[in-house]
Amino acid sequence: VGAYGSGGLACSAEAARAADEHDELASARQLFALPDTMIYLDGNSLGALPVQVGPAVTDLVDRQWGQQLITSWNVNDWWRLPARVGDRIGRLIGAAAGQVMCGDSTSVQLFQALVAACRMRPGRGTILTDADGFPTDQYLADAVAELLELKVVRLHPGELAAHLSDDVAVVSLSQVDYRTGELFDAAAITEAVHAAGALMVWDLCHSAGALPVELDAIQADFAVGCSYKYLNGGPGAPGYIYIAARHLDAAVLPLTGWHGHRSPFQLSQRYSPAPSIERARIGTPPVLSMAALDAALTVFDQVSLAAIRRKSLALTDLVIEFARTRLAGFGVEVATPLPHDRRGSQVSLRMPAAYEVCQELIARGVIGDFREPDLLRLGFTPLYLSYADVYEAMDRLAEVLADGSYADGRYANRTVVT
Amino acid sequence: VGAYGSGGLACSAEAARAADEHDELASARQLFALPDTMIYLDGNSLGALPVQVGPAVTDLVDRQWGQQLITSWNVNDWWRLPARVGDRIGRLIGAAAGQVMCGDSTSVQLFQALVAACRMRPGRGTILTDADGFPTDQYLADAVAELLELKVVRLHPGELAAHLSDDVAVVSLSQVDYRTGELFDAAAITEAVHAAGALMVWDLCHSAGALPVELDAIQADFAVGCSYKYLNGGPGAPGYIYIAARHLDAAVLPLTGWHGHRSPFQLSQRYSPAPSIERARIGTPPVLSMAALDAALTVFDQVSLAAIRRKSLALTDLVIEFARTRLAGFGVEVATPLPHDRRGSQVSLRMPAAYEVCQELIARGVIGDFREPDLLRLGFTPLYLSYADVYEAMDRLAEVLADGSYADGRYANRTVVT
Numbered sequence: 001v002g003a004y005g006s007g008g009l010a011c012s013a014e015a016a017r018a019a020d021e022h023d024e025l026a027s028a029r030q031l032f033a034l035p036d037t038m039i040y041l042d043g044n045s046l047g048a049l050p051v052q053v054g055p056a057v058t059d060l061v062d063r064q065w066g067q068q069l070i071t072s073w074n075v076n077d078w079w080r081l082p083a084r085v086g087d088r089i090g091r092l093i094g095a096a097a098g099q100v101m102c103g104d105s106t107s108v109q110l111f112q113a114l115v116a117a118c119r120m121r122p123g124r125g126t127i128l129t130d131a132d133g134f135p136t137d138q139y140l141a142d143a144v145a146e147l148l149e150l151k152v153v154r155l156h157p158g159e160l161a162a163h164l165s166d167d168v169a170v171v172s173l174s175q176v177d178y179r180t181g182e183l184f185d186a187a188a189i190t191e192a193v194h195a196a197g198a199l200m201v202w203d204l205c206h207s208a209g210a211l212p213v214e215l216d217a218i219q220a221d222f223a224v225g226c227s228y229k230y231l232n233g234g235p236g237a238p239g240y241i242y243i244a245a246r247h248l249d250a251a252v253l254p255l256t257g258w259h260g261h262r263s264p265f266q267l268s269q270r271y272s273p274a275p276s277i278e279r280a281r282i283g284t285p286p287v288l289s290m291a292a293l294d295a296a297l298t299v300f301d302q303v304s305l306a307a308i309r310r311k312s313l314a315l316t317d318l319v320i321e322f323a324r325t326r327l328a329g330f331g332v333e334v335a336t337p338l339p340h341d342r343r344g345s346q347v348s349l350r351m352p353a354a355y356e357v358c359q360e361l362i363a364r365g366v367i368g369d370f371r372e373p374d375l376l377r378l379g380f381t382p383l384y385l386s387y388a389d390v391y392e393a394m395d396r397l398a399e400v401l402a403d404g405s406y407a408d409g410r411y412a413n414r415t416v417v418t
Numbered sequence: 419v420g421a422y423g424s425g426g427l428a429c430s431a432e433a434a435r436a437a438d439e440h441d442e443l444a445s446a447r448q449l450f451a452l453p454d455t456m457i458y459l460d461g462n463s464l465g466a467l468p469v470q471v472g473p474a475v476t477d478l479v480d481r482q483w484g485q486q487l488i489t490s491w492n493v494n495d496w497w498r499l500p501a502r503v504g505d506r507i508g509r510l511i512g513a514a515a516g517q518v519m520c521g522d523s524t525s526v527q528l529f530q531a532l533v534a535a536c537r538m539r540p541g542r543g544t545i546l547t548d549a550d551g552f553p554t555d556q557y558l559a560d561a562v563a564e565l566l567e568l569k570v571v572r573l574h575p576g577e578l579a580a581h582l583s584d585d586v587a588v589v590s591l592s593q594v595d596y597r598t599g600e601l602f603d604a605a606a607i608t609e610a611v612h613a614a615g616a617l618m619v620w621d622l623c624h625s626a627g628a629l630p631v632e633l634d635a636i637q638a639d640f641a642v643g644c645s646y647k648y649l650n651g652g653p654g655a656p657g658y659i660y661i662a663a664r665h666l667d668a669a670v671l672p673l674t675g676w677h678g679h680r681s682p683f684q685l686s687q688r689y690s691p692a693p694s695i696e697r698a699r700i701g702t703p704p705v706l707s708m709a710a711l712d713a714a715l716t717v718f719d720q721v722s723l724a725a726i727r728r729k730s731l732a733l734t735d736l737v738i739e740f741a742r743t744r745l746a747g748f749g750v751e752v753a754t755p756l757p758h759d760r761r762g763s764q765v766s767l768r769m770p771a772a773y774e775v776c777q778e779l780i781a782r783g784v785i786g787d788f789r790e791p792d793l794l795r796l797g798f799t800p801l802y803l804s805y806a807d808v809y810e811a812m813d814r815l816a817e818v819l820a821d822g823s824y825a826d827g828r829y830a831n832r833t834v835v836t
Contacts, residue, residue: 033480033484033485034484035484035485038487040487042487042488045488046483046487046488048484048487049479049480049483049484053479054476054479054480054484057475057476057479057706058472058475058476061467061471061472061475061652061710062451062467062472064653065464065467065652065653066451066452066466066467066472067451067453069456069458069460069464069466069785070460070463070464070785070787071780071785072653078653104522104523104526105522105675105700105701105702105703105704106701106702107673107675107676107700107701108522108526108673108700108701111672111673115565131687134676134685135676135679135682135685135686135687135689136674136675136676136701138687138688138689139674139675139676139679139688139689140673140674140675142674142688142689143672143673143674143689147533147565147566147672148565154687226702228702234479234483234705234706235482235483235490235496235702235705235706236702236703236704236705236706236707236708237704237706238704239701254529254561254565255525255526255529255558255561256554256557256558256560256561257523257525257554257557257558258525258552258553258554258557261553261557264553265790266790267552267553267789267790268553269549269553269556269572270556270557270560271553271556271557271560271561282523282525282526283523283524283525283526283554283657284523284524284644284646284653284654285523285654286523286654286655286656286704286707287652287653287654288475288652288653288654288655288706288707288710289654289704289706289707290654292479292706362489367487367488367489369488371685372683372684372685
């Protein structure tokens with residue numbers, strides 16, 4: 001048991017260094033290329049570059065595409081790449097093989113999942129979704145409801161019991177709130193949704209790769225996610241969809257590209273979906289981006305999600321302790337739940353002038369991000385962050401707040417930040 | 419005027435070499451990396467690798483992602499990449515700036531276009547599509563019809579007049595038949611569709627980059643396409659959508675990802691589409707694949723589509739002349755129309771044992787592809803093919819047919835070919 005994560009932690013640079021000496025994940029840092037001058041607390045927006053990606057992409061471009069061209073669909077097995085990467089992701093989200101397909105964007109996959117799930121509950125007229133959920137999740141619930149003539153009800157996941165009824169077709173939630181970092185009880189929620197006869201669609205964008213997810217064990221129905229956050233697949237890396245094996249025959253997906261056909265190379269006039277997760281293919285997959293993701297995921301062959309979760313909680317414990325003991329005087333509040341079982345892998349700090357503070361922190365080499373209206377959002381990836389890094393980042397935050405120069409107008413013109 | 423393309427061409431190796439000496443596109447070959455041992459006639463499936471792609475991808479991975487991480491959305495302007503690449507494509511398909519958005523797959527873009535177009539013609543109940551069209555185009559017409567409670571009628575584009583009525587909402591066609599290489603008259607068809615009060619959706623997969631396309635001039639409504647064929651964007655490179663400027667306010671797209679929102683960074687609960695082509699964004703774009711495409715498109719800064727079209731027709735004239743004079747005895751028929759204005763940039767040869775002949779040709783270094791049931795499909799990219807290459811390819815085809823060893827059972831087990 002290290003200094004953090006066990007309660008009563010000593011919030012000091014010395015204690016952080018001591019914790020690093022016993023860090024079971026310390027060697028994972030060498031699997032990533034990161035600038036030495038930056039403390040990167042934004043792996044929940046874009047994960048860092050795994051060192052295996054560069055050579056894999058070069059091989060894909062120069063040899064597979066450049067030299068072998070169209071024959072690579074066979075000789076380099078591009079055809080099976082989406083399912084192979086899907087299964088790799090499946091191992092990180094508790095899905096047995098043959099239930100996860102990689103491809104397209106999270107938005108597209110969520111559309112697929114929502115339409116398929118709603119169609120499996122004909123006669124029911126309501127989709128429930130999180131009123132504080134990521135915008136795309138809300139927008140797509142509305143879009144699907146319009147196409148299928150349903151209605152959408154927004155709620156907080158804590159109020160779910162009061163909204164479940166025999167009119168609810170589908171409940172669509174993110175497992176971790178993207179703003180506050182609150183972790184929801186996926187097992188209990190899925191069970192309650194099933195008890196009401198509805199189906200559950202989980203958005204794993206902020207949980208996959210950050211903590212153990214057990215889709216099969218909790219009997220999830222559908223799930224989707226991105227691969228550019230904690231899975232480190234690169235900017236705009238492909239999304240994925242999980243369809244529980246028991247639903248594979250019944251899931252009627254709306255985007256009927258030829259790759260999902262039962263016999264794609266017959267090039268027939270009528271669509272007949274593959275009797276497997278292959279039906280979740282759509283068109284030609286983004287091979288280049290997917291090869292990068294495939295290489296990035298090899299990181300997880302060498303570490304356990306349990307170890308990642310242990311260190312993640314220890315790091316966020318440190319941050320929360322620091323904020324409560326040393327930043328409260330600056331009006332900083334911890335927006336992330338304190339109990340471990342309700343916390344993802346981020347800490348969001350509510351504060352006045354959060355935008356300006358975030359910009360000044362970036363100028364001082366600590367990369368976090370701002371979320372409207374007043375949150376400084378800090379993500380923690382145990383694979384490439386040390387305890388000393390995190391302590392140093394918090395120390396710089398304290399300096400920024402004490403200094404106060406962020407408020408002198410230098411950040412008056414807000415620019416695009418994702 | 420060279421030896422080919424002007425009628426009465428001399429179908430010989432000498433004439434081909436002579437034509438190469440006057441080839442205005444000869445220098446474009448150096449813009450591509452291609453193995454010297456291969457004659458590549460499958461650029462209509464996967465274009466060859468432009469030499470600028472490798473360095474661009476390495477820069478994207480190592481510097482932009484690896485070193486600048488999340489800040490690249492601003493400092494490397496990833497945010498505007500989809501619209502920037504969209505405009506680059508727009509210049510090749512006759513679209514003024516602000517009407518083309520790059521991203522996702524052709525399938526997804528076609529779904530967007532079909533739904534938006536059908537919604538603009540409420541009360542009309544029919545989608546017309548090509549009975550010989552690419553399978554995805556037919557499958558998606560069916561999928562959209564099911565969602566919007568419409569019906570689909572399949573036809574041959576030549577029969578369009580007989581099917582147009584005030585019940586037709588949308589006509590969806592590929593400009594070039596993917597099997598036969600037949601080129602349809604986009605201007606006349608679009609005009610007829612408009613005269614019936616319907617909207618036109620063009621699939622440009624087999625025309626963009628191969629010949630001049632003039633979307634604005636013909637008053638097209640919507641168009642979609644891929645970028646991995648004649649645009650040379652790489653395997654699974656992103657698709658694109660064209661929405662005519664006059665329709666941008668009325669086009670209600672079904673895939674409402676947050677990137678298409680009027681004010682995406684407000685992260686608001688309700689979707690409100692951007693009042694521009696930005697509404698055609700969906701989720702986070704595949705930055706890696708799109709950066710490769712962006713670099714690939716620089717090839718077209720150095721050549722004109724008119725020159726590409728001239729040489730393309732000369733090359734396909736050569737192939738057709740060769741087939742008619744020297745292959746007819748083997749039961750080979752030209753399935754591609756002979757008139758220039760009805761021919762894309764491919765020649766499809768109908769023959770017995772087309773699958774086996776195609777495989778044997780590949781074994782002898784000439785890469786074409788097979789299309790069910792009896793077509794050898796040869797694509798011609800004037801940017802990296804010489805007249806001598808094409809003559810040599812046809813000569814090897816004649817050898818394969820004369821030899822007959824392809825029929826000895828060596829290709830009895832058919833494998834996946836895309």
